[in-house]
Amino acid sequence: MNIENLIRKNIKQMKSYSSARDEFEDFEKEMIFLDANENPFENGVNRYPDPQQKSVKSILSKINNITEDQILLGNGSDEVLDLLFRAFCEPRQDNVITLPPTYGMYDVLANLNAIENREVILTKDFQPDLVQILEAVDQKTKIIFLCSPNNPTGNSFSDESIVTLLQKFKGLIVIDEAYIDFSDKESWLQELNDYPNLIITQTLSKAYGMAGIRLGILYASKEITSILNKIKPPYNVNVLTQLKAIERLKKNDSVKKEISVLKGNKELLFKQLLEVNFVVKIYESDANFILVKVDDASKRYKQLLEQGIVVRNRSNQTLCENCLRITIGTADENNKLLNTLKSLQNA
Structure with missing residues (x-):
């Protein structure tokens, strides 16, 4: 092609458009810059990037x-x-x-x-x-x-x-x-x-x-x-x-550790969500969130919101009727989510 x-x-x-910094590219060299109409008083961000x-x-x-x-x-x-x-x-x-x-x-x-x-x-x-x-x-x-x-x-x-x-x-x-x-x-x-x-x-x-x-x-x-x-x-x-x-x-090593923790949290959350009686289906995920089908997404979304927990109601999307999208949080955040969901089982 x-x-x-x-x-x-x-x-x-x-x-x-050719900017002043496109025309002069040697940013490592110590120079006096009088080309871009910048404020000359140094404050860390007075120069164009x-x-x-x-x-x-x-x-x-x-x-x-x-x-x-x-x-x-x-x-x-x-x-x-x-x-x-x-x-x-x-x-x-x-x-x-x-x-x-x-x-x-x-x-x-x-x-x-x-x-x-x-x-x-x-x-x-x-x-x-x-x-x-x-x-x-x-x-x-x-x-x-x-x-x-x-x-x-x-x-x-x-x-x-x-x-x-x-x-x-x-x-x-x-x-x-x-x-x-x-x-x-x-x-x-x-x-x-x-x-x-x-x-x-x-x-x-x-x-x-x-x-x-x-x-x-x-x-x-x-x-x-x-x-x-x-x-x-x-x-x-x-x-x-x-x-x-x-x-x-x-800090790529630190990022990898955080990813590993989140993947572990996701696996645990996936298993624990199965214990909530109004959860109908949990979809497999390669991301840092889980799509969960529940009995009534609008109802459960509002109940969680009242308890200070914000998830995403995706029911308005094709193939996602009564689905909540839940981002993987810290272990503490996930536990609070689960405890809240379980407290709503008879609500």
């Missing part, structure tokens, strides 16, 4: 064995997803495919960019319906979004399904791996060089515990990242976010 054929015509023709976030990318490159030019960083995953719509999808002409139940921002971003979202519902076991997906594809289909592990169901999609789509679809396949660190399955990162249409998004919000700094990560071929760099805001990732990300990424 030729990526050039997928790019919007106006994006091909436009010239990207590195627009290419080289220090963060260098660490991510080493961790994932990916070249730095295959990485794009954004203000949360939502920004990098939005950039994909802006670069490749022609408003009021093109379409994308999503697989409900799934992450709701795909649909929001499609609407925001005036792109048709063709929804193909997952099978009853929450797997992609390949026949229906490929039937929904036409010459104007630019992107298929696969959330794996999937939100809100928690399961991963089969490798066979993903490979089939990568081979048969001539547009872009985006695999959203926000929860991959909690899964026993391998990331698709090492397949990037085999599939030029593969894009992978990840985040520091989940396993790395950095939701507050808003750092989203996109991995793709350098051809794709160069297009996205052309249209991204010049200083989209601020100084404090970059510093916090570097600090946390250097």
Whole structure:
């Protein structure tokens, strides 16, 4: 496939904005900066951040064995997803495919960019319906979004399904791996060089515990990242976010320990939830949450809320009737949740 054929015509023709920090790149060298109209009085954040976030990318490159030019960083995953719509999808002409139940921002971003979202519902076991997906594809289909592990169901999609789509679809396949660190399955990162249409998004919000700094990560071929760099805001990732990300990424061993604890907590919570008499079904999860089917999700959600516990009622999503999504907390938080649920068994 030729990526050039997928790019919007106006994006091909436009010239990207060149910021002061794009023109001067040697941030390690001691210089007097009189080029960007900044306040010269040093306070730690008076200078513009590195627009290419080289220090963060260098660490991510080493961790994932990916070249730095295959990485794009954004203000949360939502920004990098939005950039994909802006670069490749022609408003009021093109379409994308999503697989409900799934992450709701795909649909929001499609609407925001005036792109048709063709929804193909997952099978009853929450797997992609390949026949229906490929039937929904036409010459104007630019992107298929696969959330794996999937939100809100928690399961991963089969490798066979993903490979089939990568081979048969001539547009872009985006695999959203926000929860991959909690899964026993391998990331698709090492397949990037085999599939030029593969894009992978990840985040520091989940396993790395950095939701507050808003750092989203996109991995793709350098051809794709160069297009996205052309249209991204010049200083989209601020100084404090970059510093916090570097600090946390250097503590990879601590992150792995936290992931291990959360996976253990999830296994225990899964077993204990089976003892609650109004729990109808618990779905297997490769993420840091569990989807639980109960007798009356709205009722149980309100009861938990009254006791100071907030979960997510997912009943409004396809295939998720009377389902609550419960994030794995600390051992103490999980115990309080269980004790509360058991106290509600006759309520």
